[in-house]
């Protein structure tokens with residue numbers, strides 16, 4: 010598994026195919042009644058949309074497809090959703106929460 | 110290793126009401142044994158002996174109780190946690206009950222096989238401490254020959270196993286100029302995070318304050334360096350930068366607020382709201398051997414003492430930041446003012462702040478004294494596994 014470190018910033022676009030690295034854990038916390046992302050020495054509390062998006066990041070669907078799914082679900086314009094989730098995913102990628 | 114840089118910070122969750130009553134993280138000091146002798150170690154000056162340490166079963170019981178209590182992350186620390194031969198059993202239980210496991214290690218006792226085994230058992234993340242990138246200086250600071258080379262090797266293994274790696278480099282006047290090299294090193298070894306924390310002055314670091322405290326100029330430069338590197342390395346290296354209290358305007362919310370998000374269990378099972386809390390008089394620390402962890406967290410005298418804001422004196426009491434920083438560090442307040450309920454003198458609003466800043470200034474400009482190395486008491490066992 011030890012590919013040489015690419016060590017460059019992952020830039021998210023509509024074609025990016027993303028997944029959560031093994032060491033990032035999205036889980037529902039029963040006691041607190043909310044989702045948490047467990048990361049190295051960090052606990053994030055993603056909002057509802059982020060949870061939806063992260064669940065769809067399965068290493069197969071491109072970001073574009075995720076935007077379409079959400080556009081249908083929320084009956085919102087796909088291009089707006091796409092722009093929003095690219096921003097969101099970029100932020101998460103910079104925190105190491107998603108990878109390609 | 111448990112220098113001040115290793116404290117989990119829960120800023121992402123700190124303003125969540127839902128989390129206020131259940132702790133998020135538990136710092137498990139599995140042992141105070143450590144082959145290194147860092148002069149800034151945050152372990153108490155009276156280190157706990159090997160023969161008082163909790164057994165494997167007792168630690169496993171702590172892990173199960175922690176999960177039930179709502180704790181999400183376990184920080185396996187020390188001393189040197191790998192000095193315990195049963196680390197595997199403890200990690201296994203922690204992973205089984207769903208805790209996110211973080212190994213905070215100095216690395217020198219590890220083998221690649223052991224690391225692989227720990228990963229198999231569910232270890233999620235490794236935080237490796239370094240003293241410097243200059244090998245001779247690093248080995249001098251830790252008083253451990255060959256440590257620096259060994260750490261480099263350990264970092265390599267962690268990445269070969271495809272585990273996430275954090276480099277933790279406590280900064281002080283004897284390595285502060287190497288910060289750019291420390292950043293390069295972290296990128297080179299494949300770390301995803303870098304913690305550069307300026308030392309906090311209690312325990313061993315207080316003994317060595319004059320040998321450790323950087324000048325204000327040197328400190329300001331680190332802020333610049335980190336800000337630049339943060340931008341340049343966006344998406345490559347996440348920075349966790351802790352500025353020294355001595356030169357800050359307001360203190361940090363120590364432990365994210367007393368009894369709010371984090372608890373600490375010492376090698377012998379004493380449960381502390383903060384790993385330095387034993388330095389405070391008038392607190393009763395209960396032991397996991399005697400009382401359920403949840404009871405200690407919710408009702409323990411030491412936790413209740415400084416929880417929330419009721420205990421505060423002026424200027425904190427009527428300050429608008431009191432729910433943000435919770436008045437700073439109780440241990441520092443006590444060490445420097447003689448009353449743990451006082452405002453931490455790190456705060457610019459503390460009446461004692463000026464005096465304190467002056468001491469910082471004077472000491473940091475004088476030639477550095479020799480280190481007082483972290484060692485067990487005279488009659489103690491030789492440090493090491």
Ligand code: SF4
Pocket residue numbers: 110111112143144145146147149150151152187188189215238483
């Ligand atoms: S002596 Fe150094 S490596 Fe050992 S526990 Fe203390 S800070 Fe960590």
Ligand code: SF4
Pocket residue numbers: 359360424425426428429430431432434435436437452453456457458459
């Ligand atoms: S006075 Fe107290 S609450 Fe206000 S900023 Fe200073 S330490 Fe924080």
